[in-house]
Amino acid sequence: MAHDVRIVTEAELRRVIGLDRGLVDVIEKAFAALAGEGVVMPPILSMALEEANGEVDVKTAYLPGFDGFAIKVSPGFFDNPKLGLASLNGLMILFSARTGLVEALFLDNGYLTDIRTAAAGAVAARHLAPKEVETAAVLGTGVQARLQMQAAHLERPFGRVLVWGRDADKAGTCASDLQEALGVEAEVVGDPAEAVARSQLVVTTTPAREPLVTAEMLHPGLHVTAMGSDQAGKNEVAAEALVAADLYVADRVAQCETAGELASARAKGLMTGLLPELGEVVTGAAAGRTSGDQVTICDLTGTGAQDTAIASHVAALLQGGATGTVIRA
Amino acid sequence: MAHDVRIVTEAELRRVIGLDRGLVDVIEKAFAALAGEGVVMPPILSMALEEANGEVDVKTAYLPGFDGFAIKVSPGFFDNPKLGLASLNGLMILFSARTGLVEALFLDNGYLTDIRTAAAGAVAARHLAPKEVETAAVLGTGVQARLQMQAAHLERPFGRVLVWGRDADKAGTCASDLQEALGVEAEVVGDPAEAVARSQLVVTTTPAREPLVTAEMLHPGLHVTAMGSDQAGKNEVAAEALVAADLYVADRVAQCETAGELASARAKGLMTGLLPELGEVVTGAAAGRTSGDQVTICDLTGTGAQDTAIASHVAALLQGGATGTVIRA
Numbered sequence: 001m002a003h004d005v006r007i008v009t010e011a012e013l014r015r016v017i018g019l020d021r022g023l024v025d026v027i028e029k030a031f032a033a034l035a036g037e038g039v040v041m042p043p044i045l046s047m048a049l050e051e052a053n054g055e056v057d058v059k060t061a062y063l064p065g066f067d068g069f070a071i072k073v074s075p076g077f078f079d080n081p082k083l084g085l086a087s088l089n090g091l092m093i094l095f096s097a098r099t100g101l102v103e104a105l106f107l108d109n110g111y112l113t114d115i116r117t118a119a120a121g122a123v124a125a126r127h128l129a130p131k132e133v134e135t136a137a138v139l140g141t142g143v144q145a146r147l148q149m150q151a152a153h154l155e156r157p158f159g160r161v162l163v164w165g166r167d168a169d170k171a172g173t174c175a176s177d178l179q180e181a182l183g184v185e186a187e188v189v190g191d192p193a194e195a196v197a198r199s200q201l202v203v204t205t206t207p208a209r210e211p212l213v214t215a216e217m218l219h220p221g222l223h224v225t226a227m228g229s230d231q232a233g234k235n236e237v238a239a240e241a242l243v244a245a246d247l248y249v250a251d252r253v254a255q256c257e258t259a260g261e262l263a264s265a266r267a268k269g270l271m272t273g274l275l276p277e278l279g280e281v282v283t284g285a286a287a288g289r290t291s292g293d294q295v296t297i298c299d300l301t302g303t304g305a306q307d308t309a310i311a312s313h314v315a316a317l318l319q320g321g322a323t324g325t326v327i328r329a
Numbered sequence: 330m331a332h333d334v335r336i337v338t339e340a341e342l343r344r345v346i347g348l349d350r351g352l353v354d355v356i357e358k359a360f361a362a363l364a365g366e367g368v369v370m371p372p373i374l375s376m377a378l379e380e381a382n383g384e385v386d387v388k389t390a391y392l393p394g395f396d397g398f399a400i401k402v403s404p405g406f407f408d409n410p411k412l413g414l415a416s417l418n419g420l421m422i423l424f425s426a427r428t429g430l431v432e433a434l435f436l437d438n439g440y441l442t443d444i445r446t447a448a449a450g451a452v453a454a455r456h457l458a459p460k461e462v463e464t465a466a467v468l469g470t471g472v473q474a475r476l477q478m479q480a481a482h483l484e485r486p487f488g489r490v491l492v493w494g495r496d497a498d499k500a501g502t503c504a505s506d507l508q509e510a511l512g513v514e515a516e517v518v519g520d521p522a523e524a525v526a527r528s529q530l531v532v533t534t535t536p537a538r539e540p541l542v543t544a545e546m547l548h549p550g551l552h553v554t555a556m557g558s559d560q561a562g563k564n565e566v567a568a569e570a571l572v573a574a575d576l577y578v579a580d581r582v583a584q585c586e587t588a589g590e591l592a593s594a595r596a597k598g599l600m601t602g603l604l605p606e607l608g609e610v611v612t613g614a615a616a617g618r619t620s621g622d623q624v625t626i627c628d629l630t631g632t633g634a635q636d637t638a639i640a641s642h643v644a645a646l647l648q649g650g651a652t653g654t655v656i657r658a
Contacts, residue, residue, distance in 0.1 A: 102436065
């Protein structure tokens, strides 16, 4: 009965995996698998701890062709910064898809989630952004603002980035960080409208509850990836903008209609038809961008499929090596 | 950001915690908390892996007054015995309810689940079984058959145990194991009817899909705990028996009506009124057994509250000690 479990910390993980095109390929494969037969991805388990201003989400997915499946636990405790702690934490557990035995524990404090989330943005850019992007913009100034611009830059090596945030100081820091990390010109802009107007690729990374991107802001040759909304009530892109776009793509319709941009549209009785998913665009079952002047929008809520894919990938990278601690359980 | 995570294996856990009245008190407190205000217990996340004849369940609960909450992952892979592995496995993760940080990982392979499940049977016996139990019976011959009789014996020290199982050899082994463990007379019986007829306390521990206990078998002064059903389609006690009993008690009505004995009754349009929960019986908000000749039935599906309670209890037992491996994550 006893079996070996490999336990790997955030510091150890950071040494073996980062946000690069290899990871984007891995996450692209996860989306392709999601579009195929035999996938099992249950609804997200979510629990609110109101007293602590916290919530915890659990995601998982079984993908045919993967030897393991991940269960990912993401606590978000939003008073933590007052205690000098990060708001987001958590871990991933990799199980054998054949026996259900625990194979590895990734005590990543949310690191793997951060990079697999950014990699999904890169997959969206790969299939939906205009071929040429001179200027990209990001709304929001946190970890994902930085990572999403790094991810987009892997696929569309733009020369200028515009940053908008409610807090101008934080926007300034984010802009200079991006300038240094990507070697691009970076500029803080005064409002979302200017950011969108001057860009071909926009990523929204905020917890906004009132839309930042409206239908009026859309212009030919624009791609928007909205990744900030992950629960009912959050809304970064106006319902009318989803309708006005030439193409709306969900990471998973069943999630986007309850937790993504689609939720607000559905609440208004809009966007009720059959909608394509990113995996279908990856496999070619649905069309992606077909011309340079289209407006495309991708709605990312984060899927258990990405967790299973990155956890399996990390396990393969570590196989046979000495990284981490092995415990006989 | 880095913080210490204590990792404890099954073998280490078995040395610090077992099935005793102290644990029954802990689990009784969990049920009491479930009956109070401020509990958050989301629906169970469940994923089937049909190719591997497997399933995985994730349970959690936040209980006010507890410093931590557990997330428990229970894989059940029913072809594992062909590979020389146990069907049931899993782990529990204990998080701080204040910060969401991982505090401990219990790589218990299902051991903590086994004993917290048995302890719930003891809580049911404590509040619902007749004061005097001479003969107890168990339907089923697996791990829970043994543990449930040990648990019942803590509360009602019966002198004879009857064992029924579909496989007479396994029933014989289970009976001799119980005879040795409890120092009681043990006897294999030929059918569930005989087991029920001769007993004052019956525990059903099977994956039956057709009821084993029918209304006709009920007799004055009988208590039945049904703990085998944990998903739709399983059914150990006939709907008509639930109706005929003087008192039906659920561990959690919202779970029993989809995964417990109550599900089959509800499908027949029976048992549709307000029903008491075990925690309400514990706190006195609902009546338990009020006379020796009543027939009582308790429906146990297993709650995240029990996981949070036992994980918190184990963490307290280990505090300051050297058990397990501490990893700085």
